Amino acid sequence: MKKIGLIVNPIAGMGGKVGLKGTDGLAILEEAIKLGAEQISPQRTIKTLERLVFLKNEIELITYPGEMGETVARQCGFDPKVIGSIVKGNTTADDTQQASRDLCKLEIDLLLFAGGDGTARDIYNAIGDDVVVLGIPTGVKMHSAVYACNPFRAGDLTVSYIQGRVKELKEAEVMDIDEEAFRTGIISAKLYGYLKIPYEKQHVQGLKASSLADEHYSQEALAQEIIENMDEDYFYIIGPGTTTRTIMENIELEYTLLGVDLIYRKQLIEKDLNEKKLLEHIKEKKAKLIVTPIGGQGFLLGRGNQQLSPAVIRNVGKNNIIVVATKQKINSLSGQPLLVDTGDNELDSLLCGYVRVVTGYRENIVYRIAV
Amino acid sequence: MQRKTKVRNFHQAKWDEPVIYELSSKGERGILFPEIEKEIKEIVGNGISKLPKNMIRKQPPNLPELSQMQVLKHYLRISQQTLGADLNVDIGQGTCTMKYSPKINEQFATSPKFTELHPSQDESTVQGILEIIYKLDLFLREISGLDKFTFQPGGGSQAIFAMVSIIHAYHEANGESEKRDEIISTMFSHPSDAAAPNVKGYRVINIYPNEDGLPDVEALKTAVSDRTAGLLITNPEDTGIFNPKIKEFTRIVHEVGGVCGYDQANANGILGITRAKEADFDFCFFNLHKTFSSPHGCGGPASGALGVSKEFIQFLPVPLVEYDETKYYLNYNIPRSIGKVRAFFGVVPAILKAYSWIMSLGKDGLKEVSEIAVLNNNYLLKKILEIRGASAPYAKGRHRIEQVRYSWDELYKETGVTTEDITCRMADFGFHMWSSHHPFIVPQPFTLEPTESYSKAELDEYIAGLKKVVEEAYEKPDFVKSAPHRSVVHKINHDPLDDPARWAITWRSYLKKSKK
Numbered sequence: 012m013k014k015i016g017l018i019v020n021p022i023a024g025m026g027g028k029v030g031l032k033g034t035d036g037l038a039i040l041e042e043a044i045k046l047g048a049e050q051i052s053p054q055r056t057i058k059t060l061e062r063l064v065f066l067k068n069e070i071e072l073i074t075y076p077g078e079m080g081e082t083v084a085r086q087c088g089f090d091p092k093v094i095g096s097i098v099k100g101n102t103t104a105d106d107t108q109q110a111s112r113d114l115c116k117l118e119i120d121l122l123l124f125a126g127g128d129g130t131a132r133d134i135y136n137a138i139g140d141d142v143v144v145l146g147i148p149t150g151v152k153m154h155s156a157v158y159a160c161n162p163f164r165a166g167d168l169t170v171s172y173i174q175g176r177v178k179e180l181k182e183a184e185v186m187d188i189d190e191e192a193f194r195t196g197i198i199s200a201k202l203y204g205y206l207k208i209p210y211e212k213q214h215v216q217g218l219k220a221s222s223l224a225d226e227h228y229s230q231e232a233l234a235q236e237i238i239e240n241m242d243e244d245y246f247y248i249i250g251p252g253t254t255t256r257t258i259m260e261n262i263e264l265e266y267t268l269l270g271v272d273l274i275y276r277k278q279l280i281e282k283d284l285n286e287k288k289l290l291e292h293i294k295e296k297k298a299k300l301i302v303t304p305i306g307g308q309g310f311l312l313g314r315g316n317q318q319l320s321p322a323v324i325r326n327v328g329k330n331n332i333i334v335v336a337t338k339q340k341i342n343s344l345s346g347q348p349l350l351v352d353t354g355d356n357e358l359d360s361l362l363c364g365y366v367r368v369v370t371g372y373r374e375n376i377v378y379r380i381a382v
Numbered sequence: 383m384q385r386k387t388k389v390r391n392f393h394q395a396k397w398d399e400p401v402i403y404e405l406s407s408k409g410e411r412g413i414l415f416p417e418i419e420k421e422i423k424e425i426v427g428n429g430i431s432k433l434p435k436n437m438i439r440k441q442p443p444n445l446p447e448l449s450q451m452q453v454l455k456h457y458l459r460i461s462q463q464t465l466g467a468d469l470n471v472d473i474g475q476g477t478c479t480m481k482y483s484p485k486i487n488e489q490f491a492t493s494p495k496f497t498e499l500h501p502s503q504d505e506s507t508v509q510g511i512l513e514i515i516y517k518l519d520l521f522l523r524e525i526s527g528l529d530k531f532t533f534q535p536g537g538g539s540q541a542i543f544a545m546v547s548i549i550h551a552y553h554e555a556n557g558e559s560e561k562r563d564e565i566i567s568t569m570f571s572h573p574s575d576a577a578a579p580n581v582k583g584y585r586v587i588n589i590y591p592n593e594d595g596l597p598d599v600e601a602l603k604t605a606v607s608d609r610t611a612g613l614l615i616t617n618p619e620d621t622g623i624f625n626p627k628i629k630e631f632t633r634i635v636h637e638v639g640g641v642c643g644y645d646q647a648n649a650n651g652i653l654g655i656t657r658a659k660e661a662d663f664d665f666c667f668f669n670l671h672k673t674f675s676s677p678h679g680c681g682g683p684a685s686g687a688l689g690v691s692k693e694f695i696q697f698l699p700v701p702l703v704e705y706d707e708t709k710y711y712l713n714y715n716i717p718r719s720i721g722k723v724r725a726f727f728g729v730v731p732a733i734l735k736a737y738s739w740i741m742s743l744g745k746d747g748l749k750e751v752s753e754i755a756v757l758n759n760n761y762l763l764k765k766i767l768e769i770r771g772a773s774a775p776y777a778k779g780r781h782r783i784e785q786v787r788y789s790w791d792e793l794y795k796e797t798g799v800t801t802e803d804i805t806c807r808m809a810d811f812g813f814h815m816w817s818s819h820h821p822f823i824v825p826q827p828f829t830l831e832p833t834e835s836y837s838k839a840e841l842d843e844y845i846a847g848l849k850k851v852v853e854e855a856y857e858k859p860d861f862v863k864s865a866p867h868r869s870v871v872h873k874i875n876h877d878p879l880d881d882p883a884r885w886a887i888t889w890r891s892y893l894k895k896s897k898k
Binding site for chain 2: 374
């Protein structure tokens with residue numbers, strides 16, 4: 012019997028409709044309720060659970076009491092195993108973290124959670140990538156790539172994963188922005204790390220072609236293309252992410268997953284540089300910058316890679332920016348453009364327009380960048 | 383007969399029919415031959431003994447052994463489990479141009495006058511078929527405005543590959559083949575326009591569509607450089623939207639020294655209306671099994687008729703069929719030919735059928751084909767947009783050419799029912815919808831192409847089928863998600879296709895892989 016853990020952040024998403032840009036922290040929650048916000052997270056979770064209730068005799072659903080999962084699970088016809096305790100009507104980030112740890116200990120096969128970026132972050136902080144998770148999108152901020160595209164899909168993907176039809180896993184970004192700064196108009200986003208999610212190959216039903224290669228294979232192919240075309244005269248600044256990590260792995264260099272590294276003639280110059288150090292190294296040198304957008308939302312510069320400041324980008328020059336992204340990642344953008352928000356409006360508009368994106372071995376696309 | 387438009391009470395046969403090898407029973411025969419008379423035996427031996435030694439098999443081939451009646455039943459049962467173009471309203475297979483293939487053309491192709499020809503016969507004894515090949519070349523020159531056609535490629539993708547080989551040969555002749563290592567295409571062009579150059583070793587740059595579903599001129603300008611070898615593009619693309627700036631595209635690519643190839647595998651909406659020549663293309667190809675009515679034949683035998691402008695005739699595959707005012711002949715004297723891309727002259731039955739189809743229609747008839755195909759498509763577009771949950775992304779409020787890539791995204795968001803679910807449920811009513819809508823940029827895509835062959839009554843029947851399934855999707859989504867309920871197979875598990883150990887395309891390879 013498979014074990015599924017369920018965590019519902021009942022207040023996720025409440026700040027959205029009333030224009031509060033998020034629901035992190037008690038004061039904001041109170042304000043949201045005052046403005047007439049209603050809980051949406053449980054309703055959306057029900058949509059997911061309804062998709063898998065037909066498997067209720069084959070799975071053990073384990074969850075936290077009341078609004079953190081038990082209520083919606085029972086409503087959908089599950090008889091969940093309930094663990095832990097909460098103060099009803101007053102759940103916090105600590106509860107999410109505690110629930111993650113408790114469920115993790117029970118060796119669950121999948122942790123389903125309903126929430127937004129804050130929830131994803133809490134789970135990541137509590138258990139890292141020890142457990143396979145899947146997000147039901149119910150939050151206000153959803154910059155992370157750990158969610159299914161809608162609650163139905165979360166349910167269907169869970170079924171596929173539990174039935175063993177989806178075996179591949181994918182590391183998906185956990186991002187969050189500082190809500191308080193956001194409310195005052197400053198966007199400060201950070202890439203916190205990666206959670207493992209089930210990854211369903213898209214479009215496998217095609218009769219004309221076999222399914223797309225898995226994402227890791229695509230990353231390998233892409234890395235080969237980059238490495239083959241590296242120019243000995245240039246420094247290469249390697250931005251954060253799993254796509255760019257594959258490049259470093261293939262030249263067998265040490266790297267930082269979330270930081271910015273610098274290489275020259277396939278040798279590591281320095282890991283995890285900040286803006287100042289980057290500028291010191293590339294001053295009056297020829298340099299290229301390899302960056303990848305964040306899956307699902309498309310931010311290329313200004314989210315999770317602020318070390319690549321306007322000064323660094325100007326130093327490198329627009330034509331020396333190499334954008335890399337697997338086809339799967341581009342597909343996840345649903346046609347939305349790549350986004351830049353460097354904090355320098357003039358530079359942002361300079362970067363806008365069409366750009367070549369390296370998507371595989373000898374495969375490029377031309378895609379749009381916008382602000 | 384007046385028939386009120388509604389879906390049929392259809393139920394497909396399900397025979398659980400084994401593979402023919404599994405039906406084999408040792409010693410069973412379709413025909414028992416009479417014993418060979420003594421006089422004959424004295425001359426030819428036992429039928430095998432007089433053959434040259436090196437031609438005699440050491441082991442007899444592993445063929446299934448069945449009686450006539452068993453063979454007949456086997457294939458009849460299998461045929462009852464199909465939803466072929468001659469059986470259903472086959473408009474759900476957009477991009478494939480499923481039209482009626484007149485049966486008289488099959489009769490021509492099965493006539494002994496044709497089937498008894500051998501490709502190694504002397505030219506003087508096959509003037510008839512050479513004339514047909516040559517004249518089809520003339521027809522396609524007229525239709526495209528280009529200067530010479532070859533019928534050697536056995537399908538569209540092979541025609542694209544041949545184009546890429548010519549592009550390579552052309553740049554090689556100019557001493558530029560090393561520098562020019564990039565080929566440009568668009569996301570909504572046929573996926574083979576990117577795949578073929580990739581196989582040839584080119585870097586492929588695919589242009590993403592803009593909000594209107596079209597590739598932007600600005601995007602093309604980002605893609606071109608002195609490394610550009612060529613452009614391979616479909617127009618109208620698989621969205622059914624015609625790119626009005628196509629001439630600007632060819633100009634920009636020509637200006638940097640690239641060559642332009644037009645994928646006209648499906649030209650069903652533009653016959654007699656617009657041509658490759660006027661858009662300044664150097665090459666184009668037509669799939670005779672799409673636009674020109676030769677049957678698809680389940681993946682072949684087919685023909686990708688490849689045409690080129692004057693400058694590129696010197697690179698075409700050999701032999702070319704020519705006429706010197708007295709006789710038709712095979713010309714092997716093509717100095718820069720890329721060589722052969724297929725044995726002999728291509729799939730000649732497909733050539734014969736396309737020739738016959740064009741002859742029966744004439745110039746005005748061909749144009750009418752396109753006009754009706756476009757009319758049918760726009761009727762369908764209007765009706766589909768009236769269905770709850772369906773939409774046609776891009777080019778809002780505008781007409782389309784011969785097909786439309788639609789989306790069930792709204793339906794999916796409201797009910798969780800996917801394109802695949804609808805495809806499966808449509809089979810319960812005897813309708814085929816197919817599942818290839820690459821590159822899957824449109825969410826929950828489906829592609830319909832009614833061609834000129836279907837009557838309004840048939841289109842209405844198909845629409846009624848879709849409406850019925852959508853109604854069900856909103857009322858009882860689980861029922862649609864568990865479809866088909868009245869078809870041959872249930873859901874197909876695609877996993878084995880990704881694992882070579884679990885699939886085989888012949889019985890022999892199955893035995894080998896399963897070590898039986």
